[in-house]
Amino acid sequence: MAIAAKDVMNLRKATGLGMMECKAALEETDGDMGKAKDLLRQRGLAKMDGRADREALEGRVIAAVSADKTKAVIVEINSETDFTANNEAFTAMAKKVVQLALEQPVGAVTKTDAMQAAVDEVRLTTKENIQFRRGQVVGGAGSIVGSYVHFTGKTGSLVALTGSGVTDELLSDLCMHIVAASPAPLAVKDQDIDANLVAKEREIAKAQALDSGKPANIAEKIVDGKMRKFFEDHVLPKQLFVKDDKKRIQDVLPKGVTIADFARYVIGG
Numbered sequence: 001m002a003i004a005a006k007d008v009m010n011l012r013k014a015t016g017l018g019m020m021e022c023k024a025a026l027e028e029t030d031g032d033m034g035k036a037k038d039l040l041r042q043r044g045l046a047k048m049d050g051r052a053d054r055e056a057l058e059g060r061v062i063a064a065v066s067a068d069k070t071k072a073v074i075v076e077i078n079s080e081t082d083f084t085a086n087n088e089a090f091t092a093m094a095k096k097v098v099q100l101a102l103e104q105p106v107g108a109v110t111k112t113d114a115m116q117a118a119v120d121e122v123r124l125t126t127k128e129n130i131q132f133r134r135g136q137v138v139g140g141a142g143s144i145v146g147s148y149v150h151f152t153g154k155t156g157s158l159v160a161l162t163g164s165g166v167t168d169e170l171l172s173d174l175c176m177h178i179v180a181a182s183p184a185p186l187a188v189k190d191q192d193i194d195a196n197l198v199a200k201e202r203e204i205a206k207a208q209a210l211d212s213g214k215p216a217n218i219a220e221k222i223v224d225g226k227m228r229k230f231f232e233d234h235v236l237p238k239q240l241f242v243k244d245d246k247k248r249i250q251d252v253l254p255k256g257v258t259i260a261d262f263a264r265y266v267i268g269g
Helices: 006-013 019-028 033-049 088-102 111-125 168-180 195-211 216-234
Strands: 060-063 071-079 131-139 144-149 156-164 242-247 258-266
Touching: 006 033, 019 033, 033 088, 060 088, 071 088, 071 156, 071 242, 071 258, 088 111, 088 156, 088 258, 111 131, 111 258, 131 144, 131 156, 131 258, 144 168, 144 242, 168 258, 195 216
Parallel strands: none
Antiparallel strands: 060 071, 071 131, 144 156, 156 258
16 A cells, blocks of 8 residues: 555654654555554564673663652663763653652662663664663652762762751762762671671781781781771761761761661663
8 A cells, every 4th residue: 555655754753763664664554553653663672682782881870859858769771872871862761760760669670661661762763772770769768868960970879868957968968979989888887788898808908917927916906907997988977078088977967867778870880
């Protein structure tokens, strides 16, 4: 059957695909716009699945906070190029995905069919390997949360506090600290740092002390000192505040306010 040019154009606008692809799809489906869209989607996704091994090292970090500021989410979505990560369609898709993620409970975000469908739309139009990589929700009842994403979209953070007297300025300062701190914070408490990492650091510190010729009893004291420094460097409340390195994060928290949780994302990190 003859396919009207306006139908081809309408299908192009709806899918973002080429004129010849759209015309062929309409011919195969006898001009049925809905079936043509489905056909193009199936074929396009099949092609993209065959390219899933292409490296997706760029992308965006995006965050969202609930209206009552008790819950926040951060997600990372990867693309092959920075150009795609910064285009309007990708940004709109990322905002949709993060809002869907905000509906989930505290913890790691589970990718849903709705999230994948949003990602797939951009995969089809850009022909890039775009992937939802990860997401995390923090907060919950009794929490006050904040978020920050650097203007580049390459890194961002969340923080969840409990207690009264929490200001927007404090939330902002903590989130920016989490992004800027070097070394990056790993946990809120000593015991929350991966036990294998702690054991490895202790082993290295002990080997260094013994190699220097120190007696075993002195070596143990040196190890204890190095481990205290390790925890000061990597446990968020113990870190030196990036805005005032004469204070630690725990010193800038109002009385009765504690850090319940945080998240820090860097593209590819």
